[in-house]
Amino acid sequence: MAARMSNRPIAAIVLAAGKGTRMKSDLHKVLHPIAGRPMLLHLMASVDALSPAKKVVIVGDKADQLEAALGGSAELAVQDPQLGTGHAVQQGEGALAGFDGDVLILYGDVPFVPTATMQSMIDRLNAADTPAVVVLAFEPDDPLQYGRVITDGDRVTKMVEHKDATEVERAVRLCNSGLMAAKARDLFALLARVTDDNAAKEFYLVDIVNIANADGRSCAVVTTDPNDVAGINSRAELAQAEAQWQAFKRDEAMAGGASLRAPDTVWFSWDTELGRDVTIEPNVFFGPGVTVGDHVTIRANSHIEGANIGAGCEIGPFARLRPGTVLEEKAKIGNFVETKKAHLGKGAKANHLTYLGDATVGAGANIGAGTITCNYDGYFKYQTVIGENAFIGSNSALIAPVTIGRDAIVAAGSAVSRDVGDGDLRMVRAEQLVKPGWADRFHDTMRKKKAAEKK
Incomplete structure (x- = not known):
């Protein structure tokens, strides 16, 4: 009929x-x-x-x-x-x-x-x-x-x-x-x-x-x-439904122009949006609220949720992007980097071992290994602002609220609690103390003590 x-x-x-x-x-x-x-x-x-x-x-x-x-x-x-x-x-x-x-x-x-x-x-x-x-x-x-x-x-x-x-x-x-x-x-x-x-x-x-x-x-x-x-009445049937949905989404993603290196290991959320020519390596997990632009590479073992990733960005491996993360074009988040409510400008990069929370990072800025934004005092969250083309040396702690100026340099190992002006160098380190021969004397004393205990 x-x-x-x-x-x-x-x-x-x-x-x-x-x-x-x-x-x-x-x-x-x-x-x-x-x-x-x-x-x-x-x-x-x-x-x-x-x-x-x-x-x-x-x-x-x-x-x-x-x-x-x-x-x-x-x-x-x-x-x-x-x-x-x-x-x-x-x-x-x-x-x-x-x-x-x-x-x-x-x-x-x-x-x-x-x-x-x-x-x-x-x-x-x-x-x-x-x-x-x-x-x-x-x-x-x-x-x-x-x-x-x-x-x-x-x-x-x-x-x-x-x-x-x-x-x-x-x-x-x-x-x-x-x-x-x-x-x-x-x-x-x-x-x-x-x-x-x-x-x-x-x-x-x-x-x-x-x-x-x-x-x-x-x-x-x-x-x-x-x-x-298909009805869902048990945990097993729920898992089957999840597998069915994920299989459909993976096929849809690849049909839309994304490359999944190991499709069965990639997990999407119901609202994940992917651009064209996106490459996703194995064991990548998307939570809700993720938008990925064109020509993005997401390397293995990354976890992404509530993030907007611009065209040409590179993520991971082993990166975690938490809600509120925004990456502009060609920004880079490397291995073992975590972000939360962080906005990275065009070409900005944090290549490894870094935490950026409640932070704005200007275009072209470089965040060195081991850098953290100290954004929480146990009661409130505070903002860190890093200017364009600033260079943050490795193992730095940026104690919010703090602003690092455009083209500024923070020397490696610094704990910065005050603003740094445009083009300035900030080095916050304790004076190094040297005691000649102290270590040799210490080792001798301790060896003799240990030998005496064995007798």
């Missing part, structure tokens, strides 16, 4: 009331992260691409956690007690009072449903034969305990849970994902007629299809890839 596009308003009801006991966690199941983002928010982002008029999340256990994570972006409806999926969807009726549009029924622990798949369900719902319900189905390698979708063409003739299915029905490979679409006026009218006359004594959502069929209405099926509707 040919679909037509619809301009009807869309609402989404997302089921997230389950206790998630198999996770064995104090964190709500749907808030466990994949690629640094709660799985529920992955799903909500796909929903948001449809510009829905309403979003309702059905909550139960740990509702306060969901409320905090959603931050007012969706209405909440409580399911208590929890009497099955049909009962859960019914709890959204109040939030959708007066809504006359299309409703998507989704699950918070099924996070990777593509927006295009959701749209295909809506389009099928508004096709010329006007089905009462659209069911999203899939064909897994092993049907396991999934409910079955019995069809004639793309018309659903029966929905049955595995525990209630006959052997003939269990032989059907088309399985119910649980996701559905229906017009609001049909959905809640059908739900009101669902009973708990089944083996589990629950109100099954799938029964709305059977009720609509009994009324002589048609119901339709849309199919999708099993990976799109």
Whole structure:
């Protein structure tokens, strides 16, 4: 049946009331992260691409956690007690009072449903034969305990849970994902007629299809890839979902012009952005909030989070860039260098063994090995400002708040607590004291003492 596009308003009801006991966690199941983002928010982002008029999340256990994570972006409806999926969807009726549009029924622990798949369900719902319900189905390698979708063409003739299915029905490979679409006026009218006359004594959502069929209405099926509707109920399944997402992101990165020397060892965040001709060596980890410009090289074993890396920069190996790091064009962060809220100007470099926190480093400045910005006094953080083309000698401590001027030099081994003017040299070292022959006398004394103890 040919679909037509619809301009009807869309609402989404997302089921997230389950206790998630198999996770064995104090964190709500749907808030466990994949690629640094709660799985529920992955799903909500796909929903948001449809510009829905309403979003309702059905909550139960740990509702306060969901409320905090959603931050007012969706209405909440409580399911208590929890009497099955049909009962859960019914709890959204109040939030959708007066809504006359299309409703998507989704699950918070099924996070990777593509927006295009959701749209295909809506389009099928508004096709010329006007089905009462659209069911999203899939064909897994092993049907396991999934409910079955019995069809004639793309018309659903029966929905049955595995525990209630006959052997003939269990032989059907088309399985119910649980996701559905229906017009609001049909959905809640059908739900009101669902009973708990089944083996589990629950109100099954799938029964709305059977009720609509009994009324002589048609119901339709849309199919999708099993990976799109994979549910997450345990730590093992969470790890599988993470691996699936990372594999997709790596392929996407390489297709976009990045070179990954050992793809399986690179871990991306949900929002990592890479430019063209970026080279990433093995064992690189991206946390949230990283943007990488063109022609950047990120060497092995680097950890990057909350950083904006300009074109032509070089990072690592063994570098750690923490949130608030900004590197302008061709800046360099070398091995065993850590940055936090540090802004390095064009061509500035810190090649090794350095900590730069709450610092601004001017273009062309050179930070010597072992330099640290002493930015915290135990109570407050302070700023260090290093001017353009300044040279900071090795093993220097810059005690903030402090400003090092343009073209200034800080001599190696200095502990600088006062500002250094443009073009000045600052050397802060204790006077060297020499005692001729002292070490020889000390060694002789100690050897004699040790020999006496052995007798």
